[in-house]
Amino acid sequence: MSPEIQAILDGLERLGYIADAPIATAVFLAREMRKPLLLEGDAGGGKTELAKALAALFDTELVRLQCYEGLDVSTALYEWNYPRQMLRARLAEDEGRPAAEIEELIFGRSYLLERPLLRAITRREGPAVLLIDEVDRADEGFEAFLLEVLSDFQVTIPELGTIRAEHVPYVVLTSNQSREIGDALRRRCLYLYLEHPTLEREVRIIRSRVPGAGERLAGEIGRFMQALRGRRLSKTPGVAESIDWAQALLRLHRDHLDAETVAQTLGCILKDRHDLAELDAEEVGALVAAAQGAEAA
Amino acid sequence: MTGGDLVTHLAHFAGVLRARGVTVGVGDEVDGAMALTLVDLADRLEVHRALRTAMKVRRRDWETFDAAFGQFWLGDGDSPRGTVPTGRIAGALPRGGLRIAAAGTEGDGDGGAGEGDTPGWSAEMLLRRKPFDQCTPADLAAMERLVARLAMKLATRRSRRLIPTRGRGAADLRRSLRRAVSTGGEMVALARRARPIEEPRLVVLADTSGSMDAHTRFLLAFVLSLRRVARGAEVFTFNTSLQRVTPLLKPGNVAATLDRLAAGVPDWSGGTRIGESLAEFVTRWAGTYVGARSVVLILSDGLDRGDPSLVAGAMRALKAKARRIIWLNPLAGDARYEPTARAMAAALPYVDRLAPAHDLESLERIIPELV
Numbered sequence A: 001m002s003p004e005i006q007a008i009l010d011g012l013e014r015l016g017y018i019a020d021a022p023i024a025t026a027v028f029l030a031r032e033m034r035k036p037l038l039l040e041g042d043a044g045g046g047k048t049e050l051a052k053a054l055a056a057l058f059d060t061e062l063v064r065l066q067c068y069e070g071l072d073v074s075t076a077l078y079e080w081n082y083p084r085q086m087l088r089a090r091l092a093e094d095e096g097r098p099a100a101e102i103e104e105l106i107f108g109r110s111y112l113l114e115r116p117l118l119r120a121i122t123r124r125e126g127p128a129v130l131l132i133d134e135v136d137r138a139d140e141g142f143e144a145f146l147l148e149v150l151s152d153f154q155v156t157i158p159e160l161g162t163i164r165a166e167h168v169p170y171v172v173l174t175s176n177q178s179r180e181i182g183d184a185l186r187r188r189c190l191y192l193y194l195e196h197p198t199l200e201r202e203v204r205i206i207r208s209r210v211p212g213a214g215e216r217l218a219g220e221i222g223r224f225m226q227a228l229r230g231r232r233l234s235k236t237p238g239v240a241e242s243i244d245w246a247q248a249l250l251r252l253h254r255d256h257l258d259a260e261t262v263a264q265t266l267g268c269i270l271k272d273r274h275d276l277a278e279l280d281a282e283e284v285g286a287l288v289a290a291a292q293g294a295e296a297a
Numbered sequence B: 001m002t003g004g005d006l007v008t009h010l011a012h013f014a015g016v017l018r019a020r021g022v023t024v025g026v027g028d029e030v031d032g033a034m035a036l037t038l039v040d041l042a043d044r045l046e047v048h049r050a051l052r053t054a055m056k057v058r059r060r061d062w063e064t065f066d067a068a069f070g071q072f073w074l075g076d077g078d079s080p081r082g083t084v085p086t087g088r089i090a091g092a093l094p095r096g097g098l099r100i101a102a103a104g105t106e107g108d109g110d111g112g113a114g115e116g117d118t119p120g121w122s123a124e125m126l127l128r129r130k131p132f133d134q135c136t137p138a139d140l141a142a143m144e145r146l147v148a149r150l151a152m153k154l155a156t157r158r159s160r161r162l163i164p165t166r167g168r169g170a171a172d173l174r175r176s177l178r179r180a181v182s183t184g185g186e187m188v189a190l191a192r193r194a195r196p197i198e199e200p201r202l203v204v205l206a207d208t209s210g211s212m213d214a215h216t217r218f219l220l221a222f223v224l225s226l227r228r229v230a231r232g233a234e235v236f237t238f239n240t241s242l243q244r245v246t247p248l249l250k251p252g253n254v255a256a257t258l259d260r261l262a263a264g265v266p267d268w269s270g271g272t273r274i275g276e277s278l279a280e281f282v283t284r285w286a287g288t289y290v291g292a293r294s295v296v297l298i299l300s301d302g303l304d305r306g307d308p309s310l311v312a313g314a315m316r317a318l319k320a321k322a323r324r325i326i327w328l329n330p331l332a333g334d335a336r337y338e339p340t341a342r343a344m345a346a347a348l349p350y351v352d353r354l355a356p357a358h359d360l361e362s363l364e365r366i367i368p369e370l371v
Helices: A003-014 A021-033 A045-059 A082-094 A100-107 A116-121 A142-154 A184-186 A197-211 A215-229 A241-252 A259-268 A274-276 A283-296 B003-019 B028-039 B046-052 B058-075 B086-092 B098-108 B121-129 B139-164 B173-183 B210-229 B254-265 B274-284 B308-321 B342-350 B359-371
Strands: A037-041 A062-066 A076-080 A113-114 A129-131 A155-156 A159-162 A170-175 A190-194 B203-208 B234-238 B242-244 B294-299 B325-330 B352-356
Touching: A003 A021, A021 A037, A021 A045, A021 A170, A021 A190, A021 B028, A021 B046, A037 A045, A045 A062, A045 A129, A045 A155, A045 A170, A062 A116, A062 B121, A062 B210, A076 B139, A076 B173, A082 B173, A100 B173, A113 A116, A116 A129, A116 A155, A116 A159, A142 A155, A142 A184, A155 B028, A170 B254, A190 B046, A197 A215, A215 A241, A241 A259, A259 A283, B003 B028, B003 B058, B028 B046, B046 B058, B203 B210, B203 B274, B210 B254, B210 B294, B210 B359, B234 B274, B242 B274, B274 B308, B274 B325, B294 B359, B308 B342, B325 B359
Parallel strands: A037 A170, A037 A190, A062 A129, A129 A170, B203 B234, B203 B294, B294 B325, B325 B352
Antiparallel strands: A076 A113, A155 A159, B234 B242
């Protein structure tokens, strides 16, 4: 492995993010090629966590834009500070200034409220990590706008003119694939699909994120989750759920899994009523046995 | 190896990928080449990961990619150059640009630029009125394009409503303040803008029983196209039992999706139990997927030998939750049709609209009602 990629792998691990070679390679390429990194994968697979870890790794600020349906430019880019503008306009009026001058006054940088995208490109100290989270939730119109921002790293505000990026940010986009991301946007990015971790990696993640969890507990949780993901579920739990669960079990002072405890805490990993209903006591027993059987072997 | 060699090899490799159905553009090749200059070329795994990331190979294409990579780069020896039977591959594949143009037209259908094979106006009109039960599988492809255009109408209808309004709507502070400048910060009148109409929440329940066979493929093709516009649409199929198929509906080729569906749905084109299926939907799924904004679209001929009271009960419960229930019935295309089949008759009081769905034109008419 290239030393630079190994360095990223080690660096992320020191920060508590247990990556693997594909992740480290993608991060390395995204950094060197200065391209946005599009992360796809199931929910709970650690996409958002990776962006946070990157900000820590590059020792910079994480600017996060959470996407949702109906997200518009004024929430993503900038908004004017209306109360301040209004006050200033009033004062200026009292001073008897002409309208044109008032307008000049109140449409200045200091009356501008920076939203994430503007914040990310105007950061002076160095490139930020810009996380555009769940981009699949925003509508296609917004995606087109995003495309424009990500290709030029400049935005135009009618009253102010064009603002160019001081430092081009590292961009991470995540998608849960609730819809297909447009080809144009996809082509502009590098692509990484985050799969559910292997058993070995999952156990390491649990142990790193929940330091109190012993080897036995983490191992059993890992094997239980691996087996559980093999089932047909409407919401397959990710690593995030494994971590939650480990924390919950720790609070309950458990150092291993047993059918009763699992049944009581199943809500930590299954967040869907139908999935919960379908996993009866017998199946829980079988999964626990599988998790422990391998331990004994 | 020189940079030039590498680029040539990569172009060949991209050609192999394209030949196997993985869409790779010139930009992806460029990114791939750049990635290769950054990684350790002696480390095959690293080259593999780098190319996969830089050429943006989607998860679903990974297997194909891995196989192609294995054959192309790792055939024998250390150097990729040694592995490439240049003559054979170069002979089998036209140069990059040509191939891309070809992929664009025969590709997944939403390229849209394939003017040459777009049906002419009259052919399109014919297709529009061609009853589904007389359509051949070959019509499906042409129909798919047509339906996609129909569905786009839904999208443009919505976006036109985003314009700021004069009368009602929420205050538009940005414009209000602009106006207030001339009155010294005094807001004489508030500018307003209307909230955009929310995307339709569409829930489709499609009958895939034997009696619907001739129509199902086309109706589902319609549903698939609708999903490009109404992205949150949920789709269920039912015959003797109910199944949620939304997870099976990946964007892309409609025909392939339909095959995947047919394979994934047990008892496809078997008998029907409408009442049981609707009841199951109400108890199991309606709580999650049907709300006050939902439009429920039922695609069924209403032919069923079960207990009609079960249908009525389920429909009543559905009616209480949903904004609108539209029942698309292929049989209703016939002017002589009367909804007298027992299940249909039982459902009718709770249906906001019973509409025919025997050809494209009838589907086109239903689109505005889905908003």
